[in-house]
Amino acid sequence: MSAIAGDAVGVLDRMTCILEAFDGDDRGMGISELALRARLPKSTVSRLVATLVRQRYLERDGKLIHLGLRLFELGQLAEQPRELRIAALPVMADVRNRTGENVHLAIRDGQEAVCIAVMRGRAAGPSIVRTGGRLPLHATALGKAVLAHTVGDDVLPATLVPWTPQTITDPSVLRRQLAGIRRGGLATEAGEFVGGVSCTANAIFAPGGTLAGAVSVSGDGEEVDADRVAQVLRAAAMTITRRLAALRAPSD
Amino acid sequence: MRSAVRDEPVSVLDRILAILDTVRESHGSTTITQLASATGIPKSTVSRLVGDLVRQRYLMRAQDGVTIGLRLFELGARASTPRRLTAAALPVLAELYNATGEHLNVAVQEGRDMLSVISVRGRLRPVPSRAGVRVPSATTALGKAVLAFTIDEGVLGSVITGLDSSRRRTFEKELVAVRTESVAIDRCETFPGVVGVASPVLSPERLPVAAISVAGPVADMDPKRIAPLVRHAALALTHRLALQVA
Numbered sequence: 001m002s003a004i005a006g007d008a009v010g011v012l013d014r015m016t017c018i019l020e021a022f023d024g025d026d027r028g029m030g031i032s033e034l035a036l037r038a039r040l041p042k043s044t045v046s047r048l049v050a051t052l053v054r055q056r057y058l059e060r061d062g063k064l065i066h067l068g069l070r071l072f073e074l075g076q077l078a079e080q081p082r083e084l085r086i087a088a089l090p091v092m093a094d095v096r097n098r099t100g101e102n103v104h105l106a107i108r109d110g111q112e113a114v115c116i117a118v119m120r121g122r123a124a125g126p127s128i129v130r131t132g133g134r135l136p137l138h139a140t141a142l143g144k145a146v147l148a149h150t151v152g153d154d155v156l157p158a159t160l161v162p163w164t165p166q167t168i169t170d171p172s173v174l175r176r177q178l179a180g181i182r183r184g185g186l187a188t189e190a191g192e193f194v195g196g197v198s199c200t201a202n203a204i205f206a207p208g209g210t211l212a213g214a215v216s217v218s219g220d221g222e223e224v225d226a227d228r229v230a231q232v233l234r235a236a237a238m239t240i241t242r243r244l245a246a247l248r249a250p251s252d
Numbered sequence: 253m254r255s256a257v258r259d260e261p262v263s264v265l266d267r268i269l270a271i272l273d274t275v276r277e278s279h280g281s282t283t284i285t286q287l288a289s290a291t292g293i294p295k296s297t298v299s300r301l302v303g304d305l306v307r308q309r310y311l312m313r314a315q316d317g318v319t320i321g322l323r324l325f326e327l328g329a330r331a332s333t334p335r336r337l338t339a340a341a342l343p344v345l346a347e348l349y350n351a352t353g354e355h356l357n358v359a360v361q362e363g364r365d366m367l368s369v370i371s372v373r374g375r376l377r378p379v380p381s382r383a384g385v386r387v388p389s390a391t392t393a394l395g396k397a398v399l400a401f402t403i404d405e406g407v408l409g410s411v412i413t414g415l416d417s418s419r420r421r422t423f424e425k426e427l428v429a430v431r432t433e434s435v436a437i438d439r440c441e442t443f444p445g446v447v448g449v450a451s452p453v454l455s456p457e458r459l460p461v462a463a464i465s466v467a468g469p470v471a472d473m474d475p476k477r478i479a480p481l482v483r484h485a486a487l488a489l490t491h492r493l494a495l496q497v498a
Contacts, residue, residue, distance in 0.1 A: 011263070011265050011268065012264075012304050012305070012308055015265065016323075019327055020327075022330060023330070024330055026332050026335055028332070048265060051263075051265050051269070055269050056362075057269070059332060061332075066331075066332035067327060067330050067331040068332070068333075069333055069334070071324060071327045071331045072328040072329075072331035072334045072369065072384070073328070073362070073367060073384055073386075074275075074276055074320055074328060075320070075324045075325040075326070075327060075328020075331075075384075076328060076385075077275075077276060077279065077319075077320045077324075077384060078280070078319070078320040078324060078325040078328075079280060079319050080322070081325050107322075109309075109322050114325070114326060116325070130329065130330075131329040132325060132327070132329025133326075133329075134326070
């Protein structure tokens, strides 16, 4: 019995290595490169890829392999992002139109946050975070907004990894910031995740008062009217809570 | 595939994928008992595999079963076809929305269904479809637009199998018209009171890669007025996809 369990984890691990070898830039890979990046023998990769292509988890385009449609379909069914996205997307479009900056939506997942929606601002540079991308909690405004409202004795990650020279790595400094956010401040970050990009975020609460996620406005740090952004973000978070309540109302 | 799972020894990967596929067919949430009965895998094995899938974030435990986990959301957001179609289609959809104000979809063929990859809300309520949702190929404008140009006899056959001989002839005649017009129409065949108009997006080899549709209330949706707009949008999308490859 334990042999079967061990085997299952082995196969699942290998499947995960293969799927996670594809990053966000949608560059197709041949079997050899895929094997190299997944750190698995080429013969193993060939065999698993054949099954994954048949089941549409991967797509083959000539010699190149891409992530497939089945993953998209399954991903769209994920409930937690789906509900918050439906509630937040029109509000995010409004925030984008008012600020001209990039707008992001994220939820917490363990010791990281996951970006679940992005709206590109007209005036803004390319967004550094993609939908489905993972974010460090301590180095991003979205992460800090979520951390500040997480109940528990020690919510901080064990080590505060420095992403840039600006990243806060002193737990006491970060705790002070989180306390300020908890008292009603907005979560901010200046070049702490990616140099030259700053970000302001506000937590989003579900109708019952539990934390649902966070919404942020980010730009290159110049010509951002902080007061205006704060006002727009606070209103947006409240509107999203109201829309979540409306979505949940019929089934209650 | 179900019977294969029951009758033959299958690999662990097949079992894992059968479990994920069952969660998909249950619209994203189900129980261990239902998983065992749908896949034919013993319940104890299902429990163990689900435990592994939860640990690796493919699934999440819910109150009375399991739901799709965030890893699948993350991987799904990186899937190639929806990303390419979305990048190419956004300006086309914006223009089509300005011209119609109606519910829009870009969908790709998936077995006997069309899977929406991007959707724009119009005035229809409830919303008949959205990204990630399947609609039947046999009755929707999206499905007929793609079926008219497919060379995959298996797909066409599986859709036609369910029809009696007179309906089959009507359906085949309809597909001939779609080939000529490059526009397919769904007159309340799928959703009551909803008319859909779609046009295929073709590859340089003239094989269908997707379809784009406009759907609105039957009371004030004139397919004749919408048809040229949808056809134009499909050509624009075809063109933009060709540029993407080049």
